[in-house]
Amino acid sequence: MSTAEETAGGEVLPWGEVTPEAARRLLVAAVEAFAERGYHATTTRDIAGRAGMSPAALYIHYKTKEELLHRISRIGHEKAVDILRTAARTEGTATERLAEAVGSFVRWHAGMRTTARVVQYELDALGPEARAEILALRRQCDAEVRGIIEDGVEAGEFDVPDVPGTTLAALSLCVDVARWFNVQGSRTPDEVGALYADLVLRMVGAG
Amino acid sequence: MSTAEETAGGEVLPWGEVTPEAARRLLVAAVEAFAERGYHATTTRDIAGRAGMSPAALYIHYKTKEELLHRISRIGHEKAVDILRTAARTEGTATERLAEAVGSFVRWHAGMRTTARVVQYELDALGPEARAEILALRRQCDAEVRGIIEDGVEAGEFDVPDVPGTTLAALSLCVDVARWFNVQGSRTPDEVGALYADLVLRMVGAG
DNA sequence: GCCGTGGGTGAGCGGGCGCTTAGAGTGCCC
DNA sequence: GGGCACTCTAAGCGCCCGCTCACCCACGGC
Numbered sequence: 001m002s003t004a005e006e007t008a009g010g011e012v013l014p015w016g017e018v019t020p021e022a023a024r025r026l027l028v029a030a031v032e033a034f035a036e037r038g039y040h041a042t043t044t045r046d047i048a049g050r051a052g053m054s055p056a057a058l059y060i061h062y063k064t065k066e067e068l069l070h071r072i073s074r075i076g077h078e079k080a081v082d083i084l085r086t087a088a089r090t091e092g093t094a095t096e097r098l099a100e101a102v103g104s105f106v107r108w109h110a111g112m113r114t115t116a117r118v119v120q121y122e123l124d125a126l127g128p129e130a131r132a133e134i135l136a137l138r139r140q141c142d143a144e145v146r147g148i149i150e151d152g153v154e155a156g157e158f159d160v161p162d163v164p165g166t167t168l169a170a171l172s173l174c175v176d177v178a179r180w181f182n183v184q185g186s187r188t189p190d191e192v193g194a195l196y197a198d199l200v201l202r203m204v205g206a207g
Numbered sequence: 208m209s210t211a212e213e214t215a216g217g218e219v220l221p222w223g224e225v226t227p228e229a230a231r232r233l234l235v236a237a238v239e240a241f242a243e244r245g246y247h248a249t250t251t252r253d254i255a256g257r258a259g260m261s262p263a264a265l266y267i268h269y270k271t272k273e274e275l276l277h278r279i280s281r282i283g284h285e286k287a288v289d290i291l292r293t294a295a296r297t298e299g300t301a302t303e304r305l306a307e308a309v310g311s312f313v314r315w316h317a318g319m320r321t322t323a324r325v326v327q328y329e330l331d332a333l334g335p336e337a338r339a340e341i342l343a344l345r346r347q348c349d350a351e352v353r354g355i356i357e358d359g360v361e362a363g364e365f366d367v368p369d370v371p372g373t374t375l376a377a378l379s380l381c382v383d384v385a386r387w388f389n390v391q392g393s394r395t396p397d398e399v400g401a402l403y404a405d406l407v408l409r410m411v412g413a414g
Numbered sequence: 415g416c417c418g419t420g421g422g423t424g425a426g427c428g429g430g431c432g433c434t435t436a437g438a439g440t441g442c443c444c
Numbered sequence: 445g446g447g448c449a450c451t452c453t454a455a456g457c458g459c460c461c462g463c464t465c466a467c468c469c470a471c472g473g474c
Contacts, residue, residue: 022421038331040247044462054423059463061421121328121386124245165394165402168387169380176383179328180375187372195372203406229451251432261453266433268451 014079014112018071023061025051030068035114039069039125069122070130076119077137083108084144094152095206101148102174102200103193109177110189116178145171149204159205170200221286221319225278230268232258237275242321246276246332276329277337283326284344290315291351301359302413308355309381309407310400316384317396323385352378356411366412377407 018024029050087101152158225231236257294308359365
């Protein structure tokens with residue numbers, strides 16, 4: 001569990017664990033730049049400039065531009081696994097746990113939209129071994145949600161003909177929030193989380 | 208309605224309307240390259256090479272690399288609108304029409320995965336006026352689906368507390384298929400289409 | 415006061431980028 | 445057969461990329 005800070009923009013930054021200060025500033029700048037323009041369209045000069053440093057400073061803290069993406073991606077995925085695992089292991093019925101999992105996962109994708117975009121959509125820019133590491137974390141996400149749904153089916157709370165397919169669809173729905181969510185839009189992360197929790201409960205035939 | 212061809216890879220190509228031949232070959236090469244590596248990571252030399260031409264040949268048929276993306280994006284979105292409109296205007300109950308819309312839309316995103324990826328995920332690489340044109344087509348997609356759901360609510364077939372939100376979620380679910388669908392995977396486009404049609408009907412409380 | 419160390423800078427290297435230009439090959443109308 | 449329009453190529457321009465290198469400076473130990 002990491003400490004968190006709040007920026008002027010209002011996003012909570014879970015980058016407290018990244019030290020030293022200059023390395024964290026560079027990483028936050030990279031998240032913003034990657035989210036806005038994409039990894040390949042972002043230059044190292046742009047990242048350094050946003051962090052108020054010269055282009056060369058980046059290479060004191062990170063070996064390559066790809067290492068920056070790798071670090072962002074790993075920290076982000078670890079946070080995602082953490083959110084789902086926490087929801088899966090709370091007390092309560094499968095219905096309550098699934099609603100909590102979807103709600104908190106969606107709130108994260110909406111509230112931390114810049115980070116989530118990088119984490120979910122720039123995976124292909126990583127090299128093979130880094131990508132494999134991240135994919136393992138994704139499989140953990142899938143396993144947590146599938147576990148809740150299986151519990152609900154066994155308890156007779158849910159009616160799900162295709163558990164793996166429904167798990168995939170539920171996660172897909174949550175992840176795609178990072179693509180369309182707009183901070184200037186009319187919905188808050190909490191509202192989207194509540195709506196999506198309800199929709200996923202309908203998908204599994206709860207209630 | 209455009210003619211369609213079939214490649215060795217098995218994907219149906221709706222690029223019959225693009226002429227002359229060389230321009231179509233370049234466009235198909237660009238779709239493959241953009242889908243694999245992303246717009247910014249794709250070079251004009253790569254596109255020309257896949258089409259069996261020299262880099263300069265590209266500029267006889269297209270003014271810039273961005274014009275290629277714009278053409279791909281517009282044709283793809285027009286096809287998407289066409290699919291949803293056709294489903295929305297068939298005879299039948301709202302339940303049947305929504306199932307057909309989701310099923311055919313998903314089949315397109317799965318079967319034409321390379322095209323769909325470019326169309327759905329490279330929007331930000333377009334300039335402002337091109338992006339505005341594409342966004343107008345997206346709003347048409349949204350309107351077609353929302354129309355079906357509203358019909359179902361009025362007819363008492365559906366139970367939907369938040370029509371715009373549920374429309375957004377249904378489209379989001381379909382679109383995200385392009386991100387995760389794998390031709391080597393265990394599901395066919397038809398199977399995913401059927402699964403998703405069922406899930407969306409559950410979301411709107413049909414049946 | 416001197417030095418070592420580690421975070422920082424300005425300048426720039428090698429290379430690949432999007433795109434242009436001059437000219438060659440090809441088919442078609444007269 | 446000659447002129448022309450169209451398609452395509454070889455060569456390369458100017459630019460900016462990721463990254464490196466030689467050097468600078470603030471600071472803690474003695």
